Amino acid sequence: MTTIINISIPAQTLELVNLKGKLSYLISTSKYGPGELKNSFCTPRGKHIIRAKIGTGQELGTIFKNRRPSGEIFSASKHRLEEGDWILTRILWLSGIEKGRNRLGNVDTMQRFIYIHGTPDETILGVPVSKGCINMRNEDVIQVFDLVDVGTMVYIE
Secondary structure (H helix, E strand, C coil), X not given: CCCEEEEECCCCEEEEXXXXXXXXXXXXXXXXXXCCCCCCCCXXXXXXXXXXXXXXXXXXXXXXXXXXXXXXXXXXXXXXXXXXXXXXXXXXXXXXXXXXXXECHHHCCCCCCCEEEECCCCCCXXXXXXXXXXXXXXXXHHHHHHXXXXXXXXXXX
């Protein structure tokens, strides 16, 4: 058995399953609910793969802009949560593999820039508050990042 990731929108959890067992993490998916349409800001469902891993070796709390480190580290005293959908620490860029459901056309997960990524520690997890992505604690996203490869299956339901 290889490593797989199961994401439960109702439970707001991410489970990483491999030969060593199962790890479970609290996450946050979209405040707009599940959905696949472009510009919906919903979290897409179905079968995905990790298309790219971005941020290897970056410092905890690194702020990413357009998938590139900005040179800044998030700080609650310097940055405001309300300023945007913070993408921190690591990025696991998802790509749908089900044509017509989450791949190609109006429903393409990768073209929608849907990631598993770190979020400020002040962000509430366990409730849907994101703008489509899967948000995790920074320490948790580093752990998951280090345990998966490009091509790892990700199931979102």
